[in-house]
Each structure stands twice: as structure tokens, then as C-alpha cells.
Amino acid sequence: MIVMKFGGTSVEDAKAIDRVASIVEGRLAKQPVVVVSAMAKVTDTLLTMARAAGEGERKTALKLCRSLQERHYNTASELLGTALFTEFHSELGAEFEALDELLRGIAAVGEITPRTTDHVASFGEVLSSRIVAAAFAARGLKGAHVDSREVLITDSAYMSAIPHYEETNARLQEKVTPLLDSGQVPVMGGFIGANRAGITTTIGRGGSDFSAAIFGAGLAAEKIEIWTDVDGILTTDPRICPDARRIKVISFDEAAELAYFGAKVLHPATVLPAIQKNIPVYVLNSCNPSCEGTRITTRAPQGKNIFKAIAAKKRITIVDVAAPRMLLAHGFLRAIFEAFDRHKVAVDVVSTSEVSVSVTVDSNQAIPALAADLAKLADVKYEGRKAIVCLVGENLRQKPGIAGLVFRELADKKIRMISQGASEINLTFVIEEDEVPEVIQRLHKTFFAELDPEVFA
Numbered sequence: 001m002i003v004m005k006f007g008g009t010s011v012e013d014a015k016a017i018d019r020v021a022s023i024v025e026g027r028l029a030k031q032p033v034v035v036v037s038a039m040a041k042v043t044d045t046l047l048t049m050a051r052a053a054g055e056g057e058r059k060t061a062l063k064l065c066r067s068l069q070e071r072h073y074n075t076a077s078e079l080l081g082t083a084l085f086t087e088f089h090s091e092l093g094a095e096f097e098a099l100d101e102l103l104r105g106i107a108a109v110g111e112i113t114p115r116t117t118d119h120v121a122s123f124g125e126v127l128s129s130r131i132v133a134a135a136f137a138a139r140g141l142k143g144a145h146v147d148s149r150e151v152l153i154t155d156s157a158y159m160s161a162i163p164h165y166e167e168t169n170a171r172l173q174e175k176v177t178p179l180l181d182s183g184q185v186p187v188m189g190g191f192i193g194a195n196r197a198g199i200t201t202t203i204g205r206g207g208s209d210f211s212a213a214i215f216g217a218g219l220a221a222e223k224i225e226i227w228t229d230v231d232g233i234l235t236t237d238p239r240i241c242p243d244a245r246r247i248k249v250i251s252f253d254e255a256a257e258l259a260y261f262g263a264k265v266l267h268p269a270t271v272l273p274a275i276q277k278n279i280p281v282y283v284l285n286s287c288n289p290s291c292e293g294t295r296i297t298t299r300a301p302q303g304k305n306i307f308k309a310i311a312a313k314k315r316i317t318i319v320d321v322a323a324p325r326m327l328l329a330h331g332f333l334r335a336i337f338e339a340f341d342r343h344k345v346a347v348d349v350v351s352t353s354e355v356s357v358s359v360t361v362d363s364n365q366a367i368p369a370l371a372a373d374l375a376k377l378a379d380v381k382y383e384g385r386k387a388i389v390c391l392v393g394e395n396l397r398q399k400p401g402i403a404g405l406v407f408r409e410l411a412d413k414k415i416r417m418i419s420q421g422a423s424e425i426n427l428t429f430v431i432e433e434d435e436v437p438e439v440i441q442r443l444h445k446t447f448f449a450e451l452d453p454e455v456f457a
């Protein structure tokens with residue numbers, strides 16, 4: 001069997017879902033399990049309405065809910081035609097009634113918790129998976145909706161819940177395998193799950209890729225296909241550099257670094273369950289299904305280019321902790337990192353000198369409190385609006401002098417931190433956020449002007 005995951009833009013309207021149906025139809029012999037995201041932008045809208053309700057703005061929340069309802073009804077009726085839509089109407093209606101009631105409850109209490117946030121956010125995938133399953137059935141594909149909350153069992157860390165793999169795998173065997181055995185096409189929402197008590201959880205933004213990998217690993221899939229709106233993993237973000245080119249094949253390690261450092265095309269954790277089982281992952285374009293896309297495998301040919309791709313991650317804050325005499329004292333660094341841990345602030349890039357340690361973190365609300373806590377230990381400064389730029393490629397391991405080539409191109413730029421990770425497959429540095437486009441375009445021109453056809457398309 002295979003897993004086919006379709007992202008938000010691939011299910012954004014009736015036309016897109018129609019394309020999905022024909023792509024899936026072409027793969028029926030492979031026994032696909034289909035995983036879908038919420039329709040494009042729906043999760044953002046749901047989170048906006050949850051916040052509005054939490055602030056007591058009931059009318060705003062309900063208005064947003066109604067516009068979402070209209071969009072889903074319109075999509076479903078366009079896909080199903082009048083007769084089938086009438087049948088299906090009550091199924092969707094029940095979901096919107098539940099969402100409406102939930103929002104009223106949140107507005108009445110005037111408080112939104114991570115648990116209720118997940119409950120609201122889950123409607124995006126609940127709705128899209130129901131509509132896609134119904135659309136399949138209407139097209140003669142044996143689509144069978146499976147509620148992912150009965151399959152993906154997680155802990156209770158709302159908004160970024162961690163899967164309990166053994167229980168999830170058992171549920172997959174129980175609820176999905178029989179459908180495959182009887183020739184049906186299971187359709188499941190990504191991103192959503194439930195804890196052991198059956199309360200809805202989500203596994204983090206962009207998490208549908210992760211769901212696809214979890215299901216693929218649990219069902220021992222032959223491959224996992226991540227269908228999106230670009231031809232595959234490209235040499236850089238095409239929105240920054242329109243001449244970005246497709247990477248034909250990339251290693252798991254390279255893809256993981258890229259995802260971690262901002263290449264939004266793939267969720268960072270996606271690769272993990274798949275790596276462990278040696279399942280190849282393909283990134284494909286639902287608007288251009290005949291394109292071969294990008295294959296992600298354990299080992300990939302390296303080709304002649306130094307780098308495979310460039311990624312950038314914005315909204316970064318640098319935290320500088322300076323303690324002239326203390327820094328190398330026993331236990332001091334531990335005390336610093338314990339403070340990051342206490343505030344649940346994850347660290348990306350670290351560099352130290354004798355007198356200070358600089359750390360990058362995703363800009364977020366916890367930073368002022370963290371800084372106040374750190375100020376008890378040392379002098380602390382923090383500065384937002386930074387970005388991490390990361391060049392990735394396994395060739396970095398062998399070739400000397402690469403950092404020189406990169407920074408020569410950026411001689412007029414203020415580089416704040418530089419790091420070459422222990423994995424030796426990335427060269428990472430920190431710049432001002434507003435310089436990202438120029439820096440990426442310049443590096444792309446330098447390192448991707450000529451491409452090895454073995455690796456790049």
C-alpha cells in the first residue's frame with residue numbers, strides 16, 4: 001500500500017479536489033490511504049475565530065464560522081451535485097453545529113485554552129476529509145472516511161501532541177487495514193488526533209505531513225507521497241527566487257535540515273518515522289501530476305554542486321548572555337539552558353565565546369520572561385527581526401574552503417552568528433530579516449547557476 005497526502009492548496013476548492021480524485025484513481029492498484037489537510041487557509045481562520053471567541057467577541061467568531069460554512073457547503077455541492085449533496089448536507093451540518101456551539105461556549109467563558117484551541121482547529125481536517133471521501137464516492141472511487149481521532153493516539157500536549165506509536169499502529173491495523181483489504185480507499189484528516197481519553201489533539205502546524213509519515217510507517221507503506229503546489233523540493237523557496245530549480249533526489253538528512261531551517265514544503269518531523277522504516281518519500285505537484293517530483297531516500301547521489309538547497313527561517317530573535325568571569329565556571333551553561341527549558345523556548349543556533357553565549361530562538365511571547373529569568377544569572381540582551389539562512393548539502397563534509405566561498409559573496413552584509421552543525425551537512429548563519437531575499441538571491445546565483453543533471457532537473 002501507499003500513503004498519499006494532499007496539502008491545503010491541493011484541496012482548496014472543488015476543482016482541486018477533483019484533481020485529487022483523478023490522481024488517486026490513477027494509483028488504485030497501489031492501495032492508497034489518502035491523508036488530507038484542511039482546505040487552504042482554513043486552519044488560520046479557525047485559529048482566528050478561536051481567539052476572537054476567547055476575547056469574548058462572539059459575533060466576530062460566529063461570522064467567521066458562517067463564512068467557513070458557506071465555503072465548505074459550496075465546495076461540497078459543486079463536487080456532489082444536488083442529489084448527493086442533500087444526503088451529505090446533514091453530515092456537514094452536524095459539524096458546523098458543533099463548532100458553533102463550541103465557539104459560543106468559549107465566548108461565554110471568555111477564555112481559550114490549548115485544549116479548546118485544538119478542538120476548534122481540528123474542524124478543518126474533520127471537514128475536508130469528509131468532503132474528499134464523499135467526493136471520491138461520488139466519482140465511483142470507494143472512498144471511506146476514517147476519523148483520525150480514532151486512530152492517531154497522542155499524549156495531551158495540546159497544539160503539539162506527541163504520538164503514542166504502538167497504540168496508533170494497533171488502531172491502524174484495526175480500522176484502516178480491513179478497508180484496504182476490502183478494496184476501499186480510506187480518507188483521513190492529517191494534523192488531528194486524540195489522547196487516550198478521546199479528547200481531540202493536534203500535532204503542530206503543518207502536521208499533516210507528519211500524520212502521513214506516521215500512518216505510512218505504521219502500515220509499512222511502500223512509499224509516501226506528499227502532494228503539494230510546487231514541483232517538489234526546490235533549490236530554494238520559489239517565492240523568494242522564482243528561478244529555483246527542482247531537486248530530483250535528496251537524502252533524508254538533507255531534507256530534515258532544510259525543513260528544520262524553514263523550507264516550508266515539508267514538516268520537519270515527517271522524515272523521521274519514514275527514515276526509521278526506510279520508506280521513500282516523494283514530494284509531488286497536484287497541479288502537475290506527471291512531473292516526477294523529488295524523491296527523499298536514505299542515501300542520495302551528491303553530484304557536482306556543493307549545495308543541494310538554501311533555506312531561510314524568519315522571525316528569529318538572538319539572545320545574548322554575557323558573564324565575563326562566570327561563563328566557563330562549572331554549571332553555568334547548564335543554568336542558562338535550564339532557563340530556556342523552563343520557559344519552553346527551543347534553541348536553534350548557539351555560539352559561545354569566553355565571555356558570552358549567543359542563542360537564536362523563534363520570536364515568541366515567552367522571551368521577555370525568559371530574559372528576566374536569565375538576568376538573574378548574567379547580563380542579557382535580546383534582539384528580534386533576525387533570520388537564519390541555511391545552506392544544505394552532504395558535499396560539505398568533503399570539500400574545504402566552502403565557508404570562504406559563501407562569505408565572500410556576502411562581504412558587505414552584517415553576519416551575526418555562524419555555525420556549521422556537527423552533522424556537517426549545513427552551513428548556517430544569522431542575518432537581518434529584511435536582507436533575506438537579497439542574500440538568498442545572491443547565493444542562489446552563485447551556487448546554482450550550473451546544475452548537475454544527475455541531481456537537479
Ligand code: ADP
Nearest residue numbers: 007008009228230232233234236237263264265
Ligand atoms: P501544503 O499546503 O501542500 O502542505 P505548504 O504551503 O506547506 O504546502 O508547502 C509548500 C510551499 O512551500 C510551496 O508553495 C513553497 O512556496 C514553499 N517552499 C519553501 N521552500 C521551498 C523549497 N525549498 N522547495 C519547495 N517549496 C518551498
Ligand code: ASP
Nearest residue numbers: 037043191205206207208
Ligand atoms: N492544516 C494544518 C495547518 O495548516 C496542518 C497542515 O496543513 O499540515 O497547519
Ligand code: MG
Nearest residue numbers: 007206264265
Ligand atoms: Mg505543509
